[in-house]
Amino acid sequence: MIDAEKNEFKFLVCADCHGAGFREGKFCSSCKSFGTAMIFGGRVYYWGKYIDESTAAYEKLEKRCRDVLNLILILFGLSGLAVLVYFNHEDSFATLFSLKYWLTRSYEKLYFWITLLADLYLYYRLSQETSSEFQVARKKFNHQDQTPHELFTWASLSRMKNKDLIDVSLAFTNEANMAVQAAWELANHFGHNQVERIHFFGVLTQFDKSAIILARLGINFELFKQKISRYLTKNIISRQGNPLLSNDFHKMLLSAYRLAMIKSQRKVELTDLVSALAQPTDLDIKNKDDVQEILIDFDLNYQKIKNVVSWLVIQTELRENLSRFRSRARYKPKSGMDRAMTGMSTPILDRFSEDLTRQAKFNQFFPCLGREKEFERIFRIMEASRDGVLLVGNQGVGRTTILQGLAERMVSEDVPPVLRDKRLVSLNVASLLAGADAADAEERLLTISNEVMLSGNIVLAIENIHSLTGITVGNESSLDLAEVLAQIISKHLFYCLATTSPAEYVKALEGRSLDASFQKIKVEELDLNAAICVLEAKSGPIEYENKVYFSYAAIEKAAILSARYIHDRYLPAKAIEILEQAAIKVRQEHGESQVITGDDVAVVISEMIKIPLAQVTKKESEKLLSLEDEIHKRMIGQEEAVKIVASALRRARAELREGKRPIASMLFLGPTGVGKTELAKTVSEVYFNDEAAMIRVDMSEYQEQSSVSRMIGSGSTPGVLTELVRKKPFALILFDEIEKAHPDILNLFLQVMDDGRLTNAQGITIDFTSTIIIMTSNVGASYIQDEINKGADIENIKNYLVNESLRQTFRPEFLNRFDGIVVFKPLTMVEVINIARLMLNQISKRLEEKGISFTATDEAIAELAELGFDQRFGARALRRTVQTRVDDILADYLLKGEIGRRDKVILEAGGKLRVEKAIEI
């Protein structure tokens, strides 16, 4: 509706005075000094208030005058009564009650009657202050006899009726008026001759309502003021003279009025002005948008301002709804009896249930938001038939909240007639079954339904209805408790609502008789915008409890990041929990009255899922920039491979990657033992802070076609890969020897690498967007070896591999999906020596824990490398050599007790171990 109305207005800017209303210090006669006007629904709106230094003082004076006059009227009014009392107190007011007294003349009575007239006048004055002249005009709907907006010119102004010329300034609240005045003063202070939108933006910190908006945006006030004043000094050409409201400023004022009118407000609030500021329509294009410049500098935009304003609107609405709810709730009876007194007492039901409407009446529930569609469906089903309503949704999507919301609506009787004057009672299944065998439970259920039926004013709610299934009396052929309930409900004698989760529905209800007596409503997870609305509403209590404030970024991040990274729970519950944790964390770490930023929320989530999400700190950015060195601490050689991997990780951390694909997917090619797996492990440690965050799948186990079902599951058996990733969505997945996998499995990977998701046999979509996928292959290993030996360029080798060797094994679309194909070179002697040194260092570290120091001479290392180096097996052969020539001997020494604490062991050439015994203490 609002969108349609948007097209109906038009701004009219006077060409002679450029929309300011004045030319060379005099009235602009062409536009009646309106300057800029808004044509909307057949009326002309203009800003009729002239502002200069004296305006504020003068307005204050006027207000003072009015107040004084009112005060005089009050005193005068009271004095009449006083006079009457004074003249009549002697005979204890006996004469006052005689008719004769009132029919005779006296001066004191004359005075009294005149003061009463003054009282009426005072009443009139006070009512006038809220009169329509000072309120936002109602929308006008009859458009027949209007001049179309396009034809409207300044000349047609004189033909307009006075009541269709509306001075918007009268309907501005005091605060909004003061903000306009403050903007003028700011312009005057800087010697600007025009008041622009940026001046208004600059004074927002001065007023409570707008300061809240800036604070919610996470703006630091001091910094804001500095930036504004620097901007105003530099970017606006100052010219002396009385500042006039620019035409853009006029448009902002008029737009604010239009917004208030669309929302049927009585007054134009400061927040409407801020909304109008954030919706620049028809700006003078020759000026650049100053406000936007500042916003960009703060990493903000107009949309965010609008979102914060709507947050404030939600909170105001909540307050208004609450007071409306309270006045309506007064009429709802406290007892179980309805107002029509048709109900009867329900002692057994009361024992096993809670009265939701009663709880709602006493304000125990938080309002239910963003579920209009679900309510509409519930009401439609209940009005059309007496079928039960089954809400099917996952834990945390808000099934209970919907029930509570229904109870609230029933309290304020904001429901279809069939639900009016009824109460919503939630059956407590646990206590129904507690301490009772199946027969007792069945009897209880029957008694309860009998009570509900007879009472007639009860809507029964059964949460987690699936827990009633599988409880039978006696032998197997007898009735299940659920069957009993199904029979009762299918009689349609009362309204019933139940909840269950999709999984339980499939397991316990689908196709059974209980299912047949219900109509299903799927309760979906809230979408992002609705979830943000709920968070905005729920942020209030959390803020109050922890004495902290959420910025808009915090709310937004909580919704977006939890939607993206937390998969086993649902919005809005998961995001609310994040906000609670962030609030507690910030309060504990920084104390009260802090603003919670988006980063605080990101930190909480990244602690939970153990991957970095918060903005890159300086320390971390240094680490990221020197990622190659970091990796080389564990990896020797393979410079090219390390570089490709490091840049992929940097892209991921700087959020430059596409959100819908895995963080990185890479194919490592090369002979065995050159460091492919080692690099994968290193990446896992660097990015996920945990070497164990690696899922390793040996593709040689998946050579058959049937292995596809092993990978993604079949029937009720979960798949190996999908289950691992579902449990550990933030992981590096290493597929070893990919060339051995069955081609159908490679087809699965196409989807994973392209869309970042895979659907398992149970129909659950598994998210792969937080994984790093690395596949290794030995294809072309001997070719690489030969070419390197010939001294060929690595780039040429790679090209040949991709175009020839790999083509024979893999389909081109599969190869195309990789972010990088990395060729690992065979190790050179120098690299092998370095690896040997690294391995010995690891031994030394292990021995250090036992208090033994271990070193190796360079000759010994070289000798080990020489012995262990094998072109075919790479570093693996070296590891074996180190094991037999160093570890084994060390073990012997240790077991024989020849090495003790504080001893020094030196490995020398020829594989000899020299022990320098420590001096005994």
Added chain:
Amino acid sequence: MVRENLSSRLIKFVFSEFVADILYWPVWWYTTGLKAAFARMQDTIHQGNEELALSIWLKNIFKPMFGQYDWQGRIISFFMRLAQIIFRLVIFLFWIIISLVVFLFWLILPLILLSQVFLNLGFYSL
């Protein structure tokens, strides 16, 4: 937008605040003010119905009370409800009369005051 100097603004203010305002007062009393008073009366009557639940009792006059669906229950309920409705109707009538009187009072209050003023001024005597 109208630029004025201080003195002309002040004169205008005094005129609108003291002269025009007082002249408009009686007009307001019998137009806008009257409408508001009428709306207030309606609200009050509506609220009375809400408080006394009269329409609910009327709607359910043949429905047995307290789930007593047997014929004895139905008869007793009917007479019980009838008694309740009569009782509530009487209160509601009072309610309506009071709100009506308040509304009428709005109409005649200025006239009473003026007549009393004129009486005490000696324009006429009773």
